[in-house]
Amino acid sequence: MRISKNTIKLREYSIPYSIELRDVKYARIEILPTKKIRLIFPKGLENIDNKKILNEHKEWLKKRIQRIDESLKKIGFSWNKIGEHEIVFGKRYQLRIYRSYYDSVFFEGSIISVSVRDIDNALNYLRSIIYAEFSKKVETFTNFFARKMNVEVKKISIKKQKNIWGSCSTKGNININFRAAILSDELLMFLIAHEVAHLQHPNHGPGFKQLLSSFFEDIKEKNDLLEAFWFISHSSKIFSFE
Template sequence: MSQTTRKHTTTLAGEEVTYEVSRSDDATQPRIDAGIDGITVVLPASLDEDPETVLMENAGWVLEKKTKFDQYRADIPDRTFEAGERFPYLGEDHELIIEPRQKSEVVDQTIRLRQSAVDQSSVERALRNFYRREAREYLSKRLDQFAGGMELDYDGVQIRNQRTRWGSCSTNGTISLNWRLLMAPPEVIDYVVVHELAHLREPNHTDAFWSLVAEYIPGYETHEDWLEENSTRLVFSADDL
């Protein structure tokens, strides 16, 4: 489990940086997560360390990421959540259609939402629920397939609304994956799945870890770069930020 505190502000090399602090039971050492939603300092729950010290020690990296993601924010889709709008599904844009039907599903390059689901909440909520349902089914299948090939056992999967990470692997073997991954291309999704499964064997990003990832996802660097360069395409709504 993790708990995030309110936003803080500090100054790095003369530049003001806003960040959050998260304490995690799964973290074994301090780390900094940087994304289009901002900077988060993740600290082990049992470690008494000043988050500003962690930021100062990595000031160059933090400022580089901040500049990049500030630029990315300008490219965030301005979604209106109306019929006819296009949303990515497994890397390809699909037209949103709202109609009377028994189940929301993908049909011939369209996402067809059940009218009653929209009437009971909103287009945005109905579409979010659709993505989460589809993500659970799709990601679970990919996890099972790769876990079998890698001869690894994981202890369940959680489809989460993570703000700064695409996936994580807890110390007890539970894999958590971000439902927004369903908007990414299949090969990118497979990279994230294998990345998290590899942590079951190699907890840290050692050479052995990356060799294991490369064994099952040759050229994984391409997919890693795609995620970094196309994060804005996977922003669902302003609530993500």
């Protein structure tokens, strides 16, 4: 895979983009949650005019970024302000890390204070504290919606994932991304309800939408907010893990 990098001006933002040559049939353009654009071309197209391709899709890219920006502004962010704050369970914080003789975490007002003996382990220690609370929420919300939807959840797993908020399997297993600890309880419940609903309706057809709508009225709004938080999570010190 060969990669080259450059930037493109879209609206008021100068956005990095990369070109990748892969074993694929068709070219595609992606807007990544890391605030970058990726152009993927089939191998053998080394001499393609990537600037021409970008210009042809410039209006689409502008509209896409504008939509993301509008969703970000609903939660007090914008494209160029992602990463300025940490968010945990839907609340905004500044992160402070200190060296100490003992390990502790305090959520005080708008500050997360992490005191650790090993500075290099500070984020992992904080994640372990968040994980303990998050796992309780996930289990409680999953069991609640499983009862309401009359489905059986065999196993609940929390994973560190880069590409999806969550998933379910035909075996009745529910997987939730640890990144979802960035969400408020309301949005986390929506995300979990979405996955549990798939145990009854595998696709996003009318039955699935009707079931989800029986619990939540503003589905489009919540999906827009999930997209905004997805971008924020990838610039977070706490949740931007590999």
